[in-house]
Amino acid sequence: MGIVQQIMHILDFPGFPWKTVIAGFSIGKYVWDLYLQRRQAPYLLKDNPPSVLAEHVDEKKYQKALAYARDKTFLSTITSTFALVIDLLLIKFNGLSYLWSLTKFPWMDHLAASASKFSLSVAISHSCVFLFAVTVFSSLIQLPFSLYSTFGIEEKYGFNKSTLKIFFMDLFKELTIGGALMSFLVSMFVKITMKFGDNFVLYAWGAYILFGLVLQSIAPSLIMPLFYKFTPLEQGSLRSKIEDLAVSIKFPLKNLYVIDASRRSAHSNAFFYGLPWNKGIVLFDTLVKNHTEEELLAILGHELGHWYLSHNMIHTLVDYSMSLAQLFMFAAFLRNNSLYEAFDFTKEKPVIIGLLLFSDALGPMSSLLTYGSNKISRFCEYQADAFAKKLGLAKDLGDGLIRIHNDNLSPLEYDPLYTSYHHSHPILTDRLAAINYMDLKKNE
Numbered sequence: 001m002g003i004v005q006q007i008m009h010i011l012d013f014p015g016f017p018w019k020t021v022i023a024g025f026s027i028g029k030y031v032w033d034l035y036l037q038r039r040q041a042p043y044l045l046k047d048n049p050p051s052v053l054a055e056h057v058d059e060k061k062y063q064k065a066l067a068y069a070r071d072k073t074f075l076s077t078i079t080s081t082f083a084l085v086i087d088l089l090l091i092k093f094n095g096l097s098y099l100w101s102l103t104k105f106p107w108m109d110h111l112a113a114s115a116s117k118f119s120l121s122v123a124i125s126h127s128c129v130f131l132f133a134v135t136v137f138s139s140l141i142q143l144p145f146s147l148y149s150t151f152g153i154e155e156k157y158g159f160n161k162s163t164l165k166i167f168f169m170d171l172f173k174e175l176t177i178g179g180a181l182m183s184f185l186v187s188m189f190v191k192i193t194m195k196f197g198d199n200f201v202l203y204a205w206g207a208y209i210l211f212g213l214v215l216q217s218i219a220p221s222l223i224m225p226l227f228y229k230f231t232p233l234e235q236g237s238l239r240s241k242i243e244d245l246a247v248s249i250k251f252p253l254k255n256l257y258v259i260d261a262s263r264r265s266a267h268s269n270a271f272f273y274g275l276p277w278n279k280g281i282v283l284f285d286t287l288v289k290n291h292t293e294e295e296l297l298a299i300l301g302h303e304l305g306h307w308y309l310s311h312n313m314i315h316t317l318v319d320y321s322m323s324l325a326q327l328f329m330f331a332a333f334l335r336n337n338s339l340y341e342a343f344d345f346t347k348e349k350p351v352i353i354g355l356l357l358f359s360d361a362l363g364p365m366s367s368l369l370t371y372g373s374n375k376i377s378r379f380c381e382y383q384a385d386a387f388a389k390k391l392g393l394a395k396d397l398g399d400g401l402i403r404i405h406n407d408n409l410s411p412l413e414y415d416p417l418y419t420s421y422h423h424s425h426p427i428l429t430d431r432l433a434a435i436n437y438m439d440l441k442k443n444e
């Protein structure tokens with residue numbers, strides 16, 4: 001902690017160009033993303049699929065996948081350009097400070113003035129109202145783009161199954177649930193920082209871990225059912241094969257659900273959720289519909305590999321240590337007067353503003369963290385594939401992965417730097433090579 005505080009002390013002099021630094025980070029990130037897209041562009045203009053996959057991929061579908069990727073890239077460029085402009089305007093014209101005073105209602109001042117015991121609750125409620133306003137503001141700004149993404153691009157390629165009604169209901173649910181969870185988290189955080197002063201780091205970290213555990217345990221039963229209908233997978237040969245697989249590797253399979261993802265989108269997926277005492281597997285109905293039982297079983301073999309090899313634990317430990325490191329840095333940041341002053345917070349120094357500015361100032365580091373966590377994730381994916389291979393499911397897994405790629409219209413080739421920065425999963429050809437799929441196919 002000493003070093004971080006020393007650095008912060010050096011950076012904390014009146015007139016330190018914080019605005020320029022943070023705007024520079026935003027522009028830098030934007031340019032970096034453009035550069036990666038530029039590198040990826042030639043791969044989206046190829047005439048033929050990679051030769052190893054030639055016989056597995058339909059020519060027309062291949063071209064459609066590339067067109068889909070080009071459309072998505074175009075939209076993401078427009079969206080990020082717009083976001084950058086808004087971001088720079090907010091920095092230039094002190095948007096945060098303006099919104100902070102806009103969300104301060106007169107009753108807050110009265111209450112705070114009436115007795116000092118109310119100062120904490122006023123700080124908490126003001127922070128919650130403010131953050132909620134920020135969330136609504138950014139959803140409104142993104143709204144035209146997400147509408148176009150769903151009803152323009154996804155529709156064009158046959159993926160969209162949602163209606164305007166479902167779309168807006170989802171948005172409403174996300175804002176209310178997100179708002180409630182965020183208010184809770186913010187209240188806790190503001191309270192801890194104000195109560196424990198310089199020693200808040202470990203308390204805040206403990207609260208973060210606790211909050212995460214609670215969220216993970218209520219999400220499958222309370223939150224996700226608000227968006228999807230969970231139906232237990234029906235009895236039959238698929239279910240009994242999955243149960244046999246679970247028994248063979250001693251996986252305590254209690255919950256096996258299919259969700260009605262097809263109400264919104266034709267994209268397919270499967271995932272595995274829960275804490276050690278409450279685990280489950282969720283299959284998208286689109287996945288169940290489009291794949292053979294053998295392929296589904298192999299995909300589940302992969303998912304169970306993540307469990308068997310404790311990958312969840314690895315991700316959780318990485319997350320916990322990162323958040324602890326960030327809290328230590330934030331603690332030093334919180335006392336930085338020049339930062340607050342640069343953004344027009346001269347009288348008040350709200351914790352929540354410090355947190356927002358801190359995450360902006362951390363921009364380049366979070367990019368590095370994303371890169372690092374994707375690298376770990378890809379390593380885990382290879383391991384889970386190898387696990388499925390050990391179960392004798394390699395050929396079916398390969399078939400399943402190819403089908404998922406075809407059905408989701410995913411491009412097959414990527415620029416190495418682009419994929420290592422953006423992707424949590426290795427590219428298809430690498431995964432197939434790692435499980436010797438082509439040889440297995442030849443010997444079939």
Ligand SMILES: [Zn+2]
Binds near residue numbers: 302303306381384
């Ligand atoms: Zn996986």
